[in-house]
Amino acid sequence: MRASPMKISALETFASEFVCFVRLTTDTGEIGWGQTSTYNADITATIFHRQVAPWALGADALEIDALIGRIEEREHKYPGSYRCRALAGLDTALWDLRGRLEEKPVVALLGGKPRRLRAYASSMKRDISPESEAERLVRLRDELGFDAFKWRVGAECGRDVDEWPGRTARALGDAAAKLVDANSGFSPRRAIEVGRLLEAEGVTHYEEPCPYWKLGETKQVRDALDLDVTGGEQDWDLATWERMIEMRAVDIVQPDVMYMGGLSRTLKVVQMAAAAGVPCTPHSANLSLVTLCTMHLLGAIPNAGKYLELSIEGPDYYPWQQGLFVGDPYVVTDGHVEIPSAPGWGVEINPQWLARASYRRSDLVR
Numbered sequence: 001m002r003a004s005p006m007k008i009s010a011l012e013t014f015a016s017e018f019v020c021f022v023r024l025t026t027d028t029g030e031i032g033w034g035q036t037s038t039y040n041a042d043i044t045a046t047i048f049h050r051q052v053a054p055w056a057l058g059a060d061a062l063e064i065d066a067l068i069g070r071i072e073e074r075e076h077k078y079p080g081s082y083r084c085r086a087l088a089g090l091d092t093a094l095w096d097l098r099g100r101l102e103e104k105p106v107v108a109l110l111g112g113k114p115r116r117l118r119a120y121a122s123s124m125k126r127d128i129s130p131e132s133e134a135e136r137l138v139r140l141r142d143e144l145g146f147d148a149f150k151w152r153v154g155a156e157c158g159r160d161v162d163e164w165p166g167r168t169a170r171a172l173g174d175a176a177a178k179l180v181d182a183n184s185g186f187s188p189r190r191a192i193e194v195g196r197l198l199e200a201e202g203v204t205h206y207e208e209p210c211p212y213w214k215l216g217e218t219k220q221v222r223d224a225l226d227l228d229v230t231g232g233e234q235d236w237d238l239a240t241w242e243r244m245i246e247m248r249a250v251d252i253v254q255p256d257v258m259y260m261g262g263l264s265r266t267l268k269v270v271q272m273a274a275a276a277g278v279p280c281t282p283h284s285a286n287l288s289l290v291t292l293c294t295m296h297l298l299g300a301i302p303n304a305g306k307y308l309e310l311s312i313e314g315p316d317y318y319p320w321q322q323g324l325f326v327g328d329p330y331v332v333t334d335g336h337v338e339i340p341s342a343p344g345w346g347v348e349i350n351p352q353w354l355a356r357a358s359y360r361r362s363d364l365v366r
Helices: 041-056 064-074 081-102 130-144 188-200 215-224 238-246 263-275 289-298 351-356
Strands: 008-015 020-026 031-035 116-122 148-152 177-181 203-207 228-231 308-311 336-338 358-363
Touching (some): 008 041, 008 081, 020 041, 020 081, 031 289, 041 081, 041 358, 064 081, 064 263, 081 263, 188 203, 263 289
Parallel strands (some): 116 148
Antiparallel strands (some): 020 031
16 A cells, blocks of 8 residues: 555646646656547646646646546536546546556556457548448458448438538448448437438448437437447537436447546446446547547446447648657557557657647646
């Protein structure tokens, strides 16, 4: 047993508009790296220093669940996604610290082990023709060995408008797993119509067919179709998750580690879903730290879904993803990626990226 707590003595952020990394330092000089959720990350950095750091400084860095819970209590008047997006920076840094201290990857801390994960090639593009989309997915199949693919089928919150009429899965062949994302685009009636068309094309995963906040509508679609209706990427509130799982609104839950507020809160969703026999295929739609955290999670949980979501977008669409890490933690071989075996998250943030970022620091006042 430790004689005294390992106190958090400093919290630093390195932010751009799109990404904010967090470096946590203890009173013994140990460090851990984490990340807040992406997009408007410079704003999230301000929230982090205003509403997360003051409660974390001086706290025991190894009592992760207790600290995350206490901050939620201290900031109970500010529930919502923005608080959780900031909280993720602390939580993920704490898990990295613990892994470094124990000289274990996070997956091992969770009871799993480093291994290969099947990935599905996840398209984020909203400005691509059906023909060009099919062409690039086939190319990725042939070049990198992907055997599972996801693409968009509706406009975001589109009110029954399909932004890309004529999309087809036929070019990929019958052997590929086919997934689609409707982005809250349809009414129940239209979602069921589209779902039956998708079933006829061999699609097995139908994501967020109705406005995600209307769980009753999503359940109508789930009850009417044979394919898996999935959702939850936007949700952070544990009470909503409990309701979603209890009412069987979806066949597969898709929490996002960063939207949720980090690994600790995501594990609560995983455990609720596991108790109900519901698989978990987390949302990880960009190549920042979120996908790496998700890899460690999937390597350990008993109800892991069939695959990891892996964005296929590069510099032409997501230029902000470039140069975040030393080396590439997302190398694809035969449609699989490898969970890192190095301590913590198993990745090093690129010093050159950090040098260009906006910097801010909160210290423990002794």
